[in-house]
Amino acid sequence: MSQAKRVPPGTSPVGVPAAPAAERLADLLRRSAKGDQVAFAELYDATQARVFGLAVRVVRDPAQAEEVTQEAFLEVWRTAGRFDSDKGSALSWLMTICHRKSVDRVRSAESSTRRDTTYHQQNHTIDIDSTADAAQVSMEAQRVRKAMGSLTDVQREALELAYFGGYTHTEVAGILSIPVGTAKTRIRDGLIRLRDKMGVGS
């Protein structure tokens, strides 16, 4: 799998590093796997805004998002040796861990107080922009937003409920009142279009 071609070099004007060069992140991960704490600190600095931002977006509570961020980075440190650059980029490997931790957190918090679907049906508006006010937006983010704009409305809605809402595809189907198979398909088709627009993963 090719690396680094989608990544604009340098740092965006607003303070969040632009997508860090893929090769550099992969190298930092490999050094971390050998116990290099300096490399790991550098990896943290290059990715913390994405990891924390995603955790906040999914679990919503900033205190819990901090815990999730810490758990995710600990897992990254522990399993860095399992990263295989032939199978994908370092950033996607790391974000996969973070997303999974975030979703696990939000689901375990809700298994004690069953999710109230009715509430979510009335209030499921996707307000990325309200968090984006506070979020510092990199140029990469603008490209991603633009690519997301090329999805159909129903694809984007299903994908965002799944990725940012932390809902299973079955729950997404329930929230949108669509058949289960349809939600699954919209999520997949949306991701495929995003992938092709961004020119990644080929």
Added chain:
Amino acid sequence: MSGDIHALSGAYVVDAVDDFERAQFERHLAGCDDCRLEVASLREAAGLLADTVAHPAPDALRADVLSSIEMVRPLPPLLAGVQDRARAHRRRVPTLLAAAAALVVMGGVGATVWHPWEQPVTDLSASSLESAPDTQVMTEKLPGGGTITLTRSESLNSAFVTTSNMPRLQNGKTYQLWSIHDGVPVSAGLFDGDASKVIVEADPGLAQAIAITIEPLPKGDDAPVEAPTSDFVVASFDFTEV
């Protein structure tokens, strides 16, 4: 759950699957190159979504993270060959454990620490159950692979389940049996993956149904959960329809 497992790739990539679907899909991935490639490419796309919500973490978190790693040793890499062999052989392990457990129980010396809720049925009760005049044998095949067979006798008020080829669950999860009495599920035992003649507790002969869910694995001496933690049912056997 729908039939076409390939179509689950997108939902899998964004963690929009339940534990059982994840286990099923990962098993499918192990043998499907197309899906592995698709998952890898979709992961690249999904990872970009986080860019749109980037937000700097509090400064104090950096020190917390960097000090916490000092106490954790990084795992060694998995060698490709080892990974493949692990994939091929991992299903044997639970079977061996179950066999060992059965020996302990049949030995009768209550030897040590097998948790009571994992106690397999003894040979004696298994054979009497199999030969009881009112024994029912019901089999359910799961959509993505895996078979659960329930053997039950009302007159003996006993039942056991035998499974094969079940999706392997992630760490910290277990299959849990429930005897349903008047619509209320009562915990009736745990099993991990392939189980042989695992006894169903909580008056299975009087229950209107027996169901299987995926639940958190109890830690240490903790008891299993007392009620299902999600609505997802792996399989159920309804006796009121028979």
